[in-house]
Every structure is written in C-alpha cells, then in structure tokens.
Amino acid sequence: MTESVTLDRFDQRLLALVQKNNLRPARELAEAVGLSESAVLRRLRRLRREKVIVADIAVVDPSVVGEPVSVHLLVSLERERASDLDSFTRKVRHRPEVKKIWYVTGEADFVMHLRLPSMDQYADFVQEVFHGDSNVKSFKTIVAIREIETSGAA
Numbered sequence: 406m407t408e409s410v411t412l413d414r415f416d417q418r419l420l421a422l423v424q425k426n427n428l429r430p431a432r433e434l435a436e437a438v439g440l441s442e443s444a445v446l447r448r449l450r451r452l453r454r455e456k457v458i459v460a461d462i463a464v465v466d467p468s469v470v471g472e473p474v475s476v477h478l479l480v481s482l483e484r485e486r487a488s489d490l491d492s493f494t495r496k497v498r499h500r501p502e503v504k505k506i507w508y509v510t511g512e513a514d515f516v517m518h519l520r521l522p523s524m525d526q527y528a529d530f531v532q533e534v535f536h537g538d539s540n541v542k543s544f545k546t547i548v549a550i551r552e553i554e555t556s557g558a559a
Contacts, residue, residue, distance in 0.1 A: 410455050415440055419448055420457070427461045472520035475549035476527055479513035480535075481542045489540050490514075496538070502530050513545070524548075 412420070418438045422429060431449075435442040452458045467473060482489060490508065497503050497517065505518040521527050527546075535541045 410457055412457070415444075416448060416452065416457075419445065420452070423449070423458070467520050471522050474519075474521045474523060474527060475552065476519040476521065477547040477549070478515075478517040478519065479545040479547075480515040480517060481512075481544070482514045483540050483542045485514060493538070493540065497534060500530070500534070502526070 415438050419434060422434055422437055431442045431445050435445045438445065440448070449458070467475065480493075482493060493515070494506070494508075497506060502519045502521050503517060504520050507516045508514065509516050519527070519530065521530070531544075535544055
C-alpha cells in the first residue's frame with residue numbers, strides 16, 4: 406500500500422491548478438498560490454518524487470480522435486482466484502478500447518470504461534472478450550448519452 410503524504414494548503418492549491426492545466430508556467434502558478442517561482446518548482450519536483458503526481462498527461466477530446474462512444478461496464482466473474490483475476494486483467498488491460506479498469510467490491514468485480522468509434526465496435530469487443538471467456542459470469546453495459554464534465558482530475 407502507498408504511504409500517505411502530508412500536503413499543506415500550497416501543495417493542495419498547486420495540485421488543483423496542475424490538474425486543470427499542467428503546462429501552466431511556474432510564474433503563473435507562483436502568482437496563483439502566493440509563493441516564489443523557485444518554491445513552486447521545488448514543490449512540484451517533490452510531489453513527483455513522492456508519487457503524488459504520477460503522470461503528466463494530455464486530456465484528449467474522444468470525438469476528435471474517432472472515439473465518440475463512451476461505455477461503462479460492470480463485469481462479474483465466476484471465480485475470483487488470483488490466477489483468474491490476473492488472467493482477466495491481462496486480457497483486457499492492453500486493449501485500446503479500455504481506458505480505465507477498476508477491481509471493485511460490491512455488485513460487480515470490475516468496472517471498466519471503454520471509448521469506441523461505434524456500437525458495432527462495442528459488439529465486437531463483447532464478442533471477443535466476454536463471450537469466449539467461461540469465467541465471465543455476467544456484464545452490464547451503461548452507455549453514456551453525453552459527457553457533462555471532464556476535469557482531468559482524478
């Protein structure tokens with residue numbers, strides 16, 4: 406388990422700002438949080454070193470790159486032995502449609518978020534990934550009608 410890191414109000418404000426735009430210049434960040442530019446840069450280096458900031462990414466508009474269909478899946482497995490969980494995650498984690506996957510407790514074993522060009526491609530995904538897997542007990546599909554908010558923040 407990852408060890409918790411203590412964040413002061415400056416760290417928290419910096420994190421809020423870089424989650425909205427991680428290309429914002431240090432000078433602007435410094436003005437926004439009330440620190441010097443060098444103090445902001447030191448804090449950002451520390452936050453990266455301590456794995457508070459784990460990646461600097463770009464949030465891409467899915468419609469522009471040909472993935473307008475957003476699907477969420479609740480997947481239940483027949484068995485949850487470590488080898489079965491590993492087998493399932495290995496099968497889905499590198500598929501280009503799968504943008505996020507969580508191992509969860511409750512009604513389902515996994516929650517998955519997919520982005521696809523069309524519902525036809527979703528049907529192909531279901532056929533390839535779920536129908537041939539005897540350990541997939543069931544899955545429920547939730548299709549997003551419209552995305553309301555994309556902050557980029559976790």
